[in-house]
Amino acid sequence: MAIAMGLLMFEAITVFSPSSSLIVSWQRSTKANIHGFMIAASMCAAIAGFVVIYYNKELNNKEHFTTWHGTMGLITFVWACVQCTGGVLLKYNWIISSWKIRLADMKLYHATAGLCAFTFVSITIVLALFSDWFNSVATGTTWWGAFATLGCLSLMVMQQITTAYLPQSRIIKPKPITSKQDKRKERKKQK
Numbered sequence: 001m002a003i004a005m006g007l008l009m010f011e012a013i014t015v016f017s018p019s020s021s022l023i024v025s026w027q028r029s030t031k032a033n034i035h036g037f038m039i040a041a042s043m044c045a046a047i048a049g050f051v052v053i054y055y056n057k058e059l060n061n062k063e064h065f066t067t068w069h070g071t072m073g074l075i076t077f078v079w080a081c082v083q084c085t086g087g088v089l090l091k092y093n094w095i096i097s098s099w100k101i102r103l104a105d106m107k108l109y110h111a112t113a114g115l116c117a118f119t120f121v122s123i124t125i126v127l128a129l130f131s132d133w134f135n136s137v138a139t140g141t142t143w144w145g146a147f148a149t150l151g152c153l154s155l156m157v158m159q160q161i162t163t164a165y166l167p168q169s170r171i172i173k174p175k176p177i178t179s180k181q182d183k184r185k186e187r188k189k190q191k
Helices: 001-015 028-059 068-090 093-101 103-127 132-137 141-165 180-190
Strands: none
Touching: 001 028, 001 103, 001 141, 028 068, 028 180, 068 093, 068 103, 103 141
C-alpha cells in the first residue's frame, strides 16, 4: 500500500510539475496519459494491497479497521477510487457533457480532490508510523527520516497543485491623475 499510494501516486501527480518531472518538455496530453497510466498502476497496487491485508486479517482471525490507521486507510482507499472515477470522466468528458460543467471547472475539481486524496494518503502513512510494528522496526533517526520524507513529499504536491490552479495575485496599478479636477478629488480622498 505504501508503494502504491506513497510512491506511484506521488509520481503520477508530479508528472505535471515543471520542476520535478522527468518529462518536462512533453505535451500536456501525453503527460495526462502518463498520469492516468501511473494512477491506474497505483490503484491496481492499492487494490492488491487492500486484498492482501484483508485476507491476512481473516486468516489470523483479527478484526478489521479497528485502528485509526485502518479506518483512515479505508477512507483514503474509497476516496482514491472515487477520484479515479472523476479522472476518467475528466479524460472522457463527453460522457458527462449533458451536465453542463465547464472543462476548466472539472480540472479544478479533479486537482482539488487529488490534493485531498494525497493529504489522506499522508495522514494514513503518518498514522502507520505510530503502529506497533513500525515502532518495533524503526527507531529514532529512521522514524524521523520517514516522517520528514513524507512531509517533503506532501509539501511538494501541495505547492505544485496550488501554484497550478489557484489564481495568481495581480498588482493593480493606479491610474495616473491627469486633470486638475481629478487632482482635487484625490487630495480630498487623502484628507
